[in-house]
Each structure stands twice: as structure tokens, then as C-alpha cells.
Amino acid sequence: MVGAVQVGVLAACVVLFVPMGMAGWHLSRNKMLFFSGALFITLAVGVHLTPYFPSLSHLLLPSLSSSPPIIPSIYPLPPHASPSSTASPGSSSPTASSPALWQWAPSASTLSCGFQRLSGPDASDLLNGSWVLIAGDSQARLFVLALLRLLLNPTAMDPVEADLFRRHSDYHLTVADHGIKLDFLWAPFESNLTAILRDLHPGPRYPDVLVLGSGLWHMLHFTDSSEYGECLAAVKKAAASLLSPVLPELRLDGILASSVQPPHMFWLGLPTLVAPMLNTEEKRERMNRTVWEAYDREVDESKILKRSGGPFLLLDIGLLSRGCGRRCTADGMHYDRVVYEAALHIMLNALLIESQQRI
Template sequence: MVSAGAQVGVFAACVVLFVPMGLAGWHLSRNKVLFFSGALFVSLAVGVHLSPYLPSLPHLLIASFHPTSPSSSSSSASCLSLLHRVTWSPASPATARAWSWPPSLASTCGFARLTRHDASTLLNGSWIMVAGDSQARLLVLALLRLLLDPAAAAAAEPDLFRRHSDYHAAVPARGISVDFIWAPFEANLTRLLREDLRLAPRAPDVLVLGSGLWHMLHATDASRYGDALAAIADAANALRSSLPVPPPPHMFWLGLPHLVNPMLNTDAKRARMNDTILQAYDREVDERCILRRDGGPFLLLDVGKLTRGCECTPDGMHYDGVVYDAVMHIMFNALVIESQQRI
């Protein structure tokens, strides 16, 4: 929705632009170089005066990227709730598992899988930050595999998976910056929101956080986990409210995966990371107002739902790259819908 101030600004800019250009064209029609120079000068001046009324470039690009997305806010909200309704094709000796949206749903909501060019256009000029544990690291790997050519993505993988370390990558041609922050515990995420990002010169355009596996293994206390989630939600809301312009980050919460208990590789994991405990942790996510659907700041990336559908895990906890590819494309399509709602 365009504000009254923006409408006035646009009208004034049109007057400033077209009246002088018309007069210039009348008097300088025989001197094309002089006319072009004058028109360019006036256009730049208008751009300077009009820029405060326009959204930041990354958000503008995101909002204009997906022409088939629903236009009304009600249909957009409905489509957001349908993003995780993917179908899985069965694996065979010749093919791996694959995912897709049902054709009718893809047509109705405009959901689409992105090519490298599409993703680079969508994220042009954006800063993406992903913070959490190994699940978050696997999401970053999926992102790099899409944004970079295969050789560059393969070369980046050893640094990305350096144990307990942060990672940074860039796509200079598109001005895209990607950061992974190793933050396995909830307190790490709260500190990131309350301290590190408040001191940063700008906020990320896209912020993905997730935690729970380390707390489940080392603390095994769902109530304490819930208290920590509430602190994260408070810190995220405080960060959003403290940011003037550009708009606050698009915030996503990376949900816990389905755990296949017999496949877990240590006795401690098999004892503490079972279905009963996982359900208790998931309930805390639902009840602590961390998710957008409950009035919180984060849109859920439901890894649990996707992994229950895929059943493609080598160790009962981490899943094949196809799962994180699905998570990434769900996030991309949510970005398109959310950005259209902000305009």
C-alpha cells in the first residue's frame, strides 16, 4: 500500500521530470547530445528526491520477481500456509528421491523452483545470515549449490563444514553476501540478536535461525528449551522494532528434523533424542509465541514435516541434500509472498 506522502512525492517528481524535459525537447530538439545531457541531469535529480519514498533495492527486486504470485493479501496468507505441501517421488536404483509441489497448487499460488539465474536475481544485493547448528549449515550448503557453479560450491564445502566455525561467502557479481554463524545453543542466538546484530552497520535482509538438537542432547529439558525460545522471540522482536529503514529482516525459524532413533550413532543420542522428547520440544516451539502464526517474529521452515515425508537420512538426524533444497525453495517462495505484502 503506497502512503499519501509517497503519492505526493511521485506526483512532484513527475512534474519536476517531465516539464523541464518537455521544455528542453522544444528548445533543444536540434541538439540531441545537449538534450540527452539535460534529460540525464534532471532524471538523476529526481532519483535523489524520490529515493526516500522507495523500498530498498533488494526488497524491490524480490517484490517484482514473481509475476504469477497471488496479489491479494488474503490469498498470499493462504499460500504461505501451503508452502510445505510438497510431494516426494520414491527413490529407485536409478534415481534419487525428488520433491515437487502438486501442479494445481503450483498453478494457484505461483510456487516455483528457481534456477541459479532466478535465485541470483531474487537475492540481488541481499545479505543472508543463517545461524544455528549442523541443520543450519546444511541449509547454507544447499544455498551455495544453487548460487555458485558446481566447482565453486564443491571448493567451498570443506571450509563450510570446518568443525564449530563460522563461514562467509559472497557472489560479487550480484552483491550477495552469505554468512553462517555457528550457534548450537539458544543463548548463542539470543546474543546474536541482542548484541552482534545491534552493533552491525546494517541488518541482514534474510535471517534464518534454528536450534534444539544440542539442547535436547545436553540438557534434555523441554521446559528450559521453551524458556530459551521465549528469550529468542523477545530479542528478535526488539531487534525488529529498533530498525527504522530499510524494512526489518525477513525472519525464518528452522524447525527440528524427524529423528530416526535406532539410526543415531551414540548411546547418549539414542537415550535422549527419541520421539517423546522431540514432541515435547516441538510443543515448546508451538507454545512460546516464536512463530508468526502465533504472533511471533519467525516464519517456520518445517524441517520435521519435510523429513518425515522424505525418510532419506544416513544417520537418523541429518538428511540428504534434497531435503534442504526443498527447505530453501520454500523460503524463497515465502520471501516473494512476504515482500509483496510489505509493498
């Protein structure tokens, strides 16, 4: 590193002083032109030196500084702590002796952003008056369950869970105290998601929060990652249409604004699959690690995510489930509640940051 800095400084001196000396020799009678040339060269040298000094780069180019995604740490509950059930509905808990918990990774980026675990009342206040639409397969249904567990009284969860987990069905609920409308739409294939997005356009109202995710059913029934990528491109196009201003109206201050606000969009990543634990031979054959990696690459290459210029912020179920490991799954596909709760709080913190930026 030191050698690179020395070479950079030497090159900068050559680039700076040689042209300046020549310019001074020829332009000594035109001081303004000489000053302009010197300023231009100095700025050029500064730009070339910036990569050699990370702190300077961060100071001068904050918009280009990229930080890693904030992902919670998932860890087993200490033996002396009081265990609680973390199993997904319909499965026996593989972690009854050591259920998993999660906490924000103790990093500078987490501390600087003020990421927090929101309480039920705080989450209800954040989503007050909102329409939350979640669509996808069983992973999306488990995400809905995590949200309901946060918003509702525990005594109300038994009948809610029974209704939510009716096989291949939609689910609708209104949290009257805070005016939160929650819709879950069973949409196991990407074409289902595209149809849902097209039905939303144009208004008269969009969901305030939109969470989508799919891939497992396509992986099992088609096992064609290229086709999956093409389907994601259609989802991206339909989602992008919701982000364009529509139905402009004239506000009191004379500024044109859209009467239909676009939703905050999130994408549920594919869970890490543990092939030997999958419950059918067909799943073990078609949903192996190689196929999973190909499907996961298509999510990136489709540019559906915000980090690639797309409309969706990733809720990385794959990374969270991998961090939790085999102890968090009974069937190699559906994970314990801790994984979806962690993803939920990533979403809530993203919404909280967005709401604070608008103030």
C-alpha cells in the same frame, strides 16, 4: 451438514422476522428507525449464517480464511532416471539406488500462489545485494550448503564445501557477481542465537534475510523441554526488538521512515529423529520420539512462529524429513540434500511473494 443448514435457516428466520414484526408494530411512524433496526438485524443474521456456507465465508471474510502451509512433496527418483548423489557431506548415501526428489504438491493453494522452483540465476537476482545471515547447528549448515549449491557454479563447490564443513566453525562468503553476502554462524544453543540477535541491535544495518534454528544440542545435553521453551522465549524477545522501527529519518516526501530495515526471519524446525539410527547410545536414549515431540511442542507454545504471532516463518524440516523417511538419512538426524533444498525453495518463494507485494 444439510440438517445444520436447515436449523440455521430456521433460527435465522425466527431471529429476523419476529423482531422486525414487533419493531414494525411499534415503530411504524418512524420509518428511518425501523429501517435502521431492520438493517442491523439483517447484518447480524448474515454473520450468524456465514459459517454454514463455506464459499460465502471465504468471500466475505478473506482475511480470516486460513489455508494449510505449502509443503513440497518428496518422492523417490524413478528407477529409469539418472541417479545423482543426494547424501549429506561426511555420510554415505543411503539412497544411492533411489535418491529422492521433490516437487510442489499439486494443490489448488500451490497453483493459486504460483509457487515455483527457482533456478540459480533467478535466486541470485532475488537475493541481489542482500545480506543473508544463517545461524544454528548442523541443520543450519546443511541449509547453507543447499543455498550455495543453488547460487554457485558446481565447479566451485568442492573448496567451498571443505571450508563450510570445518567442525564447529563459522563461514563467510561473498558472491561478487550479485553482491550477496552470506554469513553462517555456528550457534548450537539458543543462548548463542539470542546473543547474535542482541549484537545486531541497533544496526547500523540488519541482515536482509535471517535464518535461525536450534534444539538438537539442547535436547542431547540438557533434555529439558521446559527450559528449551524458556530459551526460545528469549530468542523471540531479541528477534522482536529487530522488528521495531529504529533510527527514524525524514524522506524526501516528508514521511518518517526507518534507516534500518528489519530482516525477513525464518526458523528451521527440528528434523524428524530416527532414534535406532542415531550413532551413540547417549543420543538414542535422550533423543527419542517422546523427547522430540516435547521439544517440537515448545516451538509452538513459545509463539516464536508467525502463525502464533511471532517473528519467524517456519521452514518445517520435521515435516519434510518425515516425508522423505529413513531412506534419506544415514545417521537418523542429518538428511539428504533434497530435504534442505525443498526448505530453501519454500524460503525463496516466501521472499518472492513478499517482494511482489511491495511493488
